[in-house]
Amino acid sequence: MNIKKNVKAIYIIWLRGIKLSSRYKVGFISHLGQPLLWLLLMGTGLRGSVSMGSMGLTESTGIDYMAFMLPGIIGMSLLFSSMMGGMRILWDKKFGFLKEMMVAPISRVSIVLGNNFSIATISILQGIIIILLVPLIGVDLNLFYIPIALLFILMIGLTFTSVGIVISTQMEDFGSFQGIQTFLTLPLFLLSSAFFPVTKLPYPIQIIAYFNPLFYGVDGLRGALIGVSTLPMWLDLLAVTAFCAGLILLSAYLFNRSEGI
Amino acid sequence: MEEVDWAIHNIIQTINLTKKYGELKAVDNVSLNIRKGEIFGLLGPNGAGKTTLIHMLCTILRPTSGTALINGFDIIKEPNKVRKSIGIVFQDPSSDDDLTAYENMEFHAMIYDVPVERTNILELLRLVELDDRADRFVKTFSGGMKRRLELTRGLLHHPEVLFLDEPTLGLDIQTRHKIWEYIREIANEKEMTIILTTHYMEEADSICDRIAIIDEGKIKAVGSPKELKNDLNxxxxxxxxxxxxxxxxxxxxxxxxxxxxxxxxxxxxxxxxxxxxxxxxxxxxxxxxxxxxxxxxxxxxxxxxxxxxxxxxxxxxxxxxxxxxxxxxxxPTLDDVFIRYTGKKLREERAPPDRRLRMVASRMTSGVRIR
Structure with a gap:
């Protein structure tokens, strides 16, 4: 009974989030456009200039740089939009709607999860659209593994929405939120193997990369989409799932504890 | 002569309710009984602890010590049952600007598990003269319209107790009168207990059955406006x-x-x-x-x-x-009573600067908004 109630509450909060997002089509399209530009401009530019040998891949795999970059760009798109999405909690706090949810007869956890799922849904939708556009830029995908790729996309989306929510619970204003977000996203992105394998980094920095959930996400996504990965895919999935679960719990815990209304 | 058991009649009972922020006691050992069906006013200068007290009763804030019973439920142990029993109109807007008035009501109905049809919601909106704006975004609403929307939203789930934190603050006289009119109607028709805070003494005097004067987190006096004024002598x-x-x-x-x-x-x-x-x-x-x-x-x-x-x-x-x-x-007026117990004149206080303005400012400086 209690679980049923919570699931319903999560659904209601999720539905509200989807409604809001559907009203921000401009935001949706601009978030979609950014990764596509990266792919088209950076990808085509580097396609001819980077030898795959230097990426630790033999030319015989038939994978060019554009294909290598694709999972990284999807990861980047998920990273940015999910983390920004986590700002909704702060937004609701500032504009008062959070109070309406806090006095409603629903659990705090369902508020966090409902928001998380709706933001992640939109991020995942963007990831899927990018995958759908991929044949247009001449990259062959491993169709058989698409469901696994979607699983990785789901994990990355939920993970970084949770990070955004964690920051939201700790910040009081939008400026600080964006400061922290900018401070975090760049290293997360650069240490994710989006542009180059982390094995090309000096050993101490490589160690840091192994604490980066996006690394496992992108590596796994690469494995699923183009069949190349640094770690075995199951290990990537295990790691990213663990990060995801941990961060969802942390966001729920911090939200439950926070009283800054 | 049979003895009246007030425990049954008290719909709200606070027991040594305390909230500390560091050394500061925002609410200090408050034990208060509010009877079923009465309109109860909380009066006090800004920062006296009125809103903190209300937020604890609404289960948004956790008390540092003490507790309260609302409709027989403990605010700490049974928050969800308390939440089902109460409705609240906050001091600052708490509706979603990016949803329509109707959608805000619909969200509320769903989250409180009240089955409603569109016609029910429109009827409730008609009560506060907003039915013709049901499908407009709340961001296009004036302060008074938002307050009216939130008032009718707070009633949607038929609460036993309605909290109104400064329901008329910053509104023009006409809107204020309208809001008090609704509150009186609600109190008469639904036999609901209403707890309100206000800055307007004459309004508190005319609408409240009983009043508590609160200052520095403590209850200084409780009684009907008449009693309090007579006691001043x-x-x-x-x-x-x-x-x-x-x-x-x-x-x-x-x-x-x-x-x-x-x-x-x-x-x-x-x-x-x-x-x-x-x-x-x-x-x-x-x-x-x-x-x-x-x-x-x-x-x-x-x-x-x-x-x-x-x-x-x-x-x-x-x-x-x-x-x-x-x-x-x-x-003696309620103003005199207020000055006697707090040493302050309520009228000297101004409503805080419009929060919406600050928000608009932060919206402009915060840049993009992604949802």
Missing amino acids: DYKFIIKLNKNYDYLVFEKELERSIKRREIGVDITGVNITQNNAGNGVSANEVVLKIGLRINNESKNSDALLIDALISVKDALKEFKNFEITTIDLHK
Whole structure:
């Protein structure tokens, strides 16, 4: 009974989030456009200039740089939009709607999860659209593994929405939120193997990369989409799932504890 | 004579409720009983702890110590049952700007598990004259419209207790009247218990069955507005006299003459001001103020005051050339009660700067908004 109630509450909060997002089509399209530009401009530019040998891949795999970059760009798109999405909690706090949810007869956890799922849904939708556009830029995908790729996309989306929510619970204003977000996203992105394998980094920095959930996400996504990965895919999935679960719990815990209304 | 069990009649019971922020006690050991069906006012200067108290009762804030029972449920142990029993209109807007009025209502109905049809919601919106704007985004609403929307939203799930935190703050007089009208109607029709805070004393006086005055986190006084005013026992005759006589010379004599008479009330002070034109006093008038305290509780206070006034008039007659232009009786107001218990004048306080404005400013500086 209690679980049923919570699931319903999560659904209601999720539905509200989807409604809001559907009203921000401009935001949706601009978030979609950014990764596509990266792919088209950076990808085509580097396609001819980077030898795959230097990426630790033999030319015989038939994978060019554009294909290598694709999972990284999807990861980047998920990273940015999910983390920004986590700002909704702060937004609701500032504009008062959070109070309406806090006095409603629903659990705090369902508020966090409902928001998380709706933001992640939109991020995942963007990831899927990018995958759908991929044949247009001449990259062959491993169709058989698409469901696994979607699983990785789901994990990355939920993970970084949770990070955004964690920051939201700790910040009081939008400026600080964006400061922290900018401070975090760049290293997360650069240490994710989006542009180059982390094995090309000096050993101490490589160690840091192994604490980066996006690394496992992108590596796994690469494995699923183009069949190349640094770690075995199951290990990537295990790691990213663990990060995801941990961060969802942390966001729920911090939200439950926070009283800054 | 059977004994009344107040525990049954008290829909809200706070027990040593305390909230500390570091060393600061925002709410300090408050034990308060609120009866079923009454309109209860919380009055206090800004920062007195009214909103903190309400937020604890609404289960948004956790008390540092103590607890409260609402509708029989403990705010700490059974928050969800408490939440089902209460409705609340916050001081600041708490509706979603990016949803329509209808969608805000729909969200509320869903989250409180109240089955409603579109017609039900439209009917509720009609109560607050917003039915024609049901499908407009709330961001296009004025402050008063938002407050009305939130008022009707707070009633959607038929709560036992309705909290109204400054329901009329920052609204124009017309809107304020309308809101009080709704509140009165609700209280009469639904027999709901209403707890409100307000800055407007006359409004509290006319609408509240009982009032608690709260300052520095403590309850200073509780009672009906009438009780509180009577307890103050501080009346004043304000007599305006024409100015063809040097009253100041006779001030002491006049005081003695008044005090000599058995007027059934205590004179607390006699004061004459001259040459004080303005404030409704013309240049050829002087103002005689006589402070009074009723010392005979068995008699009707109005009768005593009339007797006293006749005595004062007789005392004045001993002096030549007196001509009384007006006589006013100043009875204690809730303002006086408030000043007595808090040492502060409520009217000196201003509503905080419009929060919406600050938000718009932060929206402009925060840049993009992604949802």
